[in-house]
Amino acid sequence: MIENKPEVLAPAGTMEKLKVAIDYGADAVYIGGDAYGLRSRAGNFSFEEMAEGATYAHAHHAKVYVAANIVAHEGNLEGAGAYFREVRDNGIDAVIVSDPSLIEIAITQAPGLAVHLSTQASATNWETLNFWKDEGLERIVLAREVGLAEIKEIRKHTDIQIEAFVHGAMCIGYSGRCVLSNHMGLRDANRGGCAQNCRWRYDLFEMPTLGEKQTTLGKNQDGEIEDFSMSAVDMSMIEHIPELIDAGVNSLKIEGRMKTVHYVSTVANVYHKAVADYCADPVNYQMDPELVDELWKVAQREMSTGFYFGTPTEDDELFGPRRQQPHYKFIGQVLSYDRDQQIVTVQQRNNFGIGDKIEFYGPNFTHYRQTVTDLTDEWHHDIQRAPHAMQTVHFHCPYPVHPGDFIRAKEVKANVKVTN
Missing domain, CATH: 3.20.20.380 (Copper homeostasis (CutC) domain)
Structure with a gap:
């Protein structure tokens, strides 16, 4: 130890x-x-x-x-x-x-x-x-x-x-000491005003003595010109x-x-x-x-x-197609849990509803997964989805979750390969 x-x-x-x-x-x-x-x-x-x-x-x-x-x-x-x-x-x-x-x-x-x-x-x-x-x-x-x-x-x-x-x-600057933001946006990165210029996407050109400028960037898998960042x-x-x-x-x-x-x-x-x-x-x-x-x-x-x-x-630079991508969204926080009725009360943070597969997680690395099978609003009226930010909703949860636990849901995006 x-x-x-x-x-x-x-x-x-x-x-x-x-x-x-x-x-x-x-x-x-x-x-x-x-x-x-x-x-x-x-x-x-x-x-x-x-x-x-x-x-x-x-x-x-x-x-x-x-x-x-x-x-x-x-x-x-x-x-x-x-x-x-x-x-x-x-x-x-x-x-x-x-x-x-x-x-x-x-x-x-x-x-x-x-x-x-x-x-x-x-x-x-x-x-x-x-x-x-x-x-x-x-x-x-x-x-x-x-x-x-x-x-x-x-x-x-x-x-x-x-x-x-x-x-x-x-930070792309040595120990965060960067002047890109000062130069390009008149915002002093070293006094709290960083504009994140290194995260912007740029065209990169070779400028010959005569003739048109020629891009020096490569092409992605779809044949499109890749833009460049210092990110x-x-x-x-x-x-x-x-x-x-x-x-x-x-x-x-x-x-x-x-x-x-x-x-x-x-x-x-x-x-x-x-x-x-x-x-x-x-x-x-x-x-x-x-x-x-x-x-x-x-x-x-x-x-x-x-x-x-x-x-x-x-x-270690962000250039080209992403190799991996986050695939969960944060959907709510537990406000209370009724052990007798096995009903959880949740403050919604992102749209979710019946049929969604969700995951509760809490301190000390506790996790619980389930599918939402029912949903009611603040007044216990049946609803299909919770689309309104910060609304209070209730649903059945067999596992005894705790106030302060958070909830996330898997989000599969089009044209993105999701790996577990």
């Missing part, structure tokens, strides 16, 4: 996602405040919401960190000291910062507030980690470009906490949890503050189970293939291991 179990750290773009992430196994969550963060379009938290979130987390033996990782320009530092003191006083466990000036302000003007170095700071060697430890930081979020062998070497030379991304989107696939290290833990990683970070509750609950659930299973019996641990299947039930791009085992290749 491994006693120092690493933390599963999940994203929380809203209060609902914060509570769901913790309910589904996250040991900590990271959120954004109203200032100094890199996700201006996420559901960022007010000070009052921070206090509510911290209270909920601490009641469930979890922690809350606030991202304040912008690259500060002139004028951005005004009020930072007061901001960090408010964050501290509302029960937040740490702030995640990249700019040295904001780090200095947090340490000197908000004593008692732990500071973690953001991945935006590109920490890639043990000398850098020890420098920041000497400055008073508690944890380093490694650059995404650090490989597993490098992490092992880093751990030999420092005892500061190490946090590493293990799942989610990967990376997503990261997934679910099959390498033992290597990460044995290398000395203290916190396993999931990307996705903009993602849905379906995504947050599923991914937190999966990584929580993998970590718990390995730490309980590391000698006999074998990864359950169902964990990978579970990850493919939420919307995401294709997946790779990023830089952990070498430099990514063209196979």
